Amino acid sequence: MIEGRHFRRDWSSGYDIGRKAAAQNLADAAAMGAVPTAIVVGLGLPADLPVEWLEALTDGLRDECALVGASVAGGDITRCPLVVLGVTVMGDLEGRAPVLRSGARPGQVVAVSGLLGYSAAGLALLEKYGGDASGEAVEVHRRPRPPYASGPEAARLGATAMLDVSDGLVQDLGHIAAASAVGIVLDPELLRAGDAVVRAAAEVGADPLDWVLAGGEDHALAAVFPSDICLTPGWNVAGRVVEGEGVQVAGRVAPARGWDHFGPDMS
Amino acid sequence: MIEGRHFRRDWSSGYDIGRKAAAQNLADAAAMGAVPTAIVVGLGLPADLPVEWLEALTDGLRDECALVGASVAGGDITRCPLVVLGVTVMGDLEGRAPVLRSGARPGQVVAVSGLLGYSAAGLALLEKYGGDASGEAVEVHRRPRPPYASGPEAARLGATAMLDVSDGLVQDLGHIAAASAVGIVLDPELLRAGDAVVRAAAEVGADPLDWVLAGGEDHALAAVFPSDICLTPGWNVAGRVVEGEGVQVAGRVAPARGWDHFGPDMS
Known part of the structure; x- marks a missing residue:
């Protein structure tokens, strides 16, 4: 998620952006039939970003994960001219095969x-x-x-x-x-x-x-x-x-x- | 990895940056005692980036992973004013407990x-x-x-x-x-x-x-x-x-x- 492309800080709060960044990725795991279990988050942040904004972001990430019983398991942080987030999600298929994109057949x-x-x-x-x-x-x-x-x-x-x-x-x-x-x-x-x-x-x-x-x-x-x-x-x-x-x-x-x-x- | 902060495109080729981005993360897994098995890569790329540069980057990611028998398992790509890479690594602990930072004792x-x-x-x-x-x-x-x-x-x-x-x-x-x-x-x-x-x-x-x-x-x-x-x-x-x-x-x-x-x- 790239500032100015996927979100604007004047249109969404840090908390909202955290919720959305987690949601996009948790949904990806659910869409393969998995129960999401954890995310890891790489953050690039401007040096003048208020720390309250970052705290709201991490609250949002955590609260969205909590909806499905997942957790924020780790990540990395560095300085960047604009806010960028990279999220990776892990999920549990509970023994099922993943549901892919290639399984559609005529008549379904x-x-x-x-x-x-x-x-x-x-x-x-x-x-x-x-x-x-x-x-x-x-x-x-x-x-x-x-x-x-x-x-x-x-x-x-x-x-x-x-x-x-x-x-x-x-x-x-x-x-x-x-x-x-x-x-x-x-x-x-x-x-x-x-x-x-x-x-x-x-x-x-x-x-x-x-x-x-x-x-x-x-x-x-x-x-x-x-x-x-x-x-x-x-x-x-x-x-x-x-x-x-x-x-x-x-x-x-x-x-x-x-x-x-x-x-x-x-x- | 953020362009202008962790690399410069005039000092490193796309291939080099791919090798380095993978290496940093594979090393993180090794440092917990794991054998790295796969990476996923989130890419933000300027719209005018030459496609050859992107191909060299992905070659570099793949070749560094090959050194340890790991693979590039997936990822995501979007437009961004500058080149940014977010890499997540998965590894196999082969049944061992992870080696953490908290296990040092005086005398060691x-x-x-x-x-x-x-x-x-x-x-x-x-x-x-x-x-x-x-x-x-x-x-x-x-x-x-x-x-x-x-x-x-x-x-x-x-x-x-x-x-x-x-x-x-x-x-x-x-x-x-x-x-x-x-x-x-x-x-x-x-x-x-x-x-x-x-x-x-x-x-x-x-x-x-x-x-x-x-x-x-x-x-x-x-x-x-x-x-x-x-x-x-x-x-x-x-x-x-x-x-x-x-x-x-x-x-x-x-x-x-x-x-x-x-x-x-x-x-």
């Missing part, structure tokens, strides 16, 4: 657990109103709410491919499609935007479904299950796996574009 | 394995002559040579405390002294500077023993053993553990100061 169903579009909606509000923006979407942008338990649950249910939605649903499912040599068709009727996303879209004049399909950083989980699956309540069907390649959204011409890791920085 | 001997002062000498030559500087000390500055096998070997021999010398021998042994609530006395007669260090010191008008005592980044290993230890050839006695606190160098008034993680950047 695609399901999603967690919020979609909230973080992008919150970012749009922050860009419009600055750090005074508020509401649930802004809260989720600052502190994502990955559905941690849904990862191991999906693995136990028999998910054959899974990932967390960090760059946008269409773009991330594209990784499963490519790794599995299949196509994926999403049904927008099954991907209704949440109330906070709809409200934010009205405020800034955006299409809420764009954020649902292409907004990153919510760290929802997306997984592929056998077609006869009996899904638990945390999971909702969003589409199906087909022969072919790429991700289509039924009824929409071009899938919206997600996060570009080498695109422009935050405004 | 302190021993060192690997080079001391070379990297600091090489840095001084680079600062004097720029990127055209050459010789063994410069080579070691660019690509440290940690004595990887000495770590698990020391653990098998019965080392009760160990670390790798990343910030300077006196400073790093200070961590063992503090964690173990003991003092350490080093014998400078047992810490003779290598030829390349002596030559570099003459060229820039420095004291070679200063570099041996305070120069970081060689990633030598320093360990504490029972006094009746029979050391293998890779290890050399350098001092002893005493009652008290801190690290003294016999015959010298003030121990030289090592690397300050919040001190100034490279010139």
Whole structure:
């Protein structure tokens, strides 16, 4: 996580950034079907950073880890012109094989657990109103709410491919499609935007479904299950796996574009 | 590792920086008595970085890992105004308990394995002559040579405390002294500077023993053993553990100061 690219210190507190940095990584472990157990954190910090900011950051890291019973096991710290965080997560697969991206097969169903579009909606509000923006979407942008338990649950249910939605649903499912040599068709009727996303879209004049399909950083989980699956309540069907390649959204011409890791920085 | 602080792209190639980033972390695992098995790497890279530079970096990471049979298991990449690397290492303790910093007891001997002062000498030559500087000390500055096998070997021999010398021998042994609530006395007669260090010191008008005592980044290993230890050839006695606190160098008034993680950047 790079200051000015993944966060702004005037839009998020040190505590928020700690929560988010931990959440992104804990979600990664959950998305392989693991129970996250520990993170290690490498920090680069400006010499004039207030020590209270650093303490808030470490509080945030610790509190997010505590949600899943994980701990901050160690790390390293050095001076850097801007705040940078590098987090590595360890997890326990509890004897199961990891759920990879390559296990999707035509005929299976695609399901999603967690919020979609909230973080992008919150970012749009922050860009419009600055750090005074508020509401649930802004809260989720600052502190994502990955559905941690849904990862191991999906693995136990028999998910054959899974990932967390960090760059946008269409773009991330594209990784499963490519790794599995299949196509994926999403049904927008099954991907209704949440109330906070709809409200934010009205405020800034955006299409809420764009954020649902292409907004990153919510760290929802997306997984592929056998077609006869009996899904638990945390999971909702969003589409199906087909022969072919790429991700289509039924009824929409071009899938919206997600996060570009080498695109422009935050405004 | 932060560009401009831990390396300069005009003084080190991408390949060198990859070797060094891996070496620092593999040495950390060895210093707990583990055989390093894998690293994961988080990269922040400027958008205009030549792709050849990135390829050389990953070659360097891979080749250094290959020295110990480890692999680059994964990582992440994003845009950043300057090159930053965050590396996490995993290792196999082969059933042994990790060797910590807190196990030193008065009466034990302190021993060192690997080079001391070379990297600091090489840095001084680079600062004097720029990127055209050459010789063994410069080579070691660019690509440290940690004595990887000495770590698990020391653990098998019965080392009760160990670390790798990343910030300077006196400073790093200070961590063992503090964690173990003991003092350490080093014998400078047992810490003779290598030829390349002596030559570099003459060229820039420095004291070679200063570099041996305070120069970081060689990633030598320093360990504490029972006094009746029979050391293998890779290890050399350098001092002893005493009652008290801190690290003294016999015959010298003030121990030289090592690397300050919040001190100034490279010139």
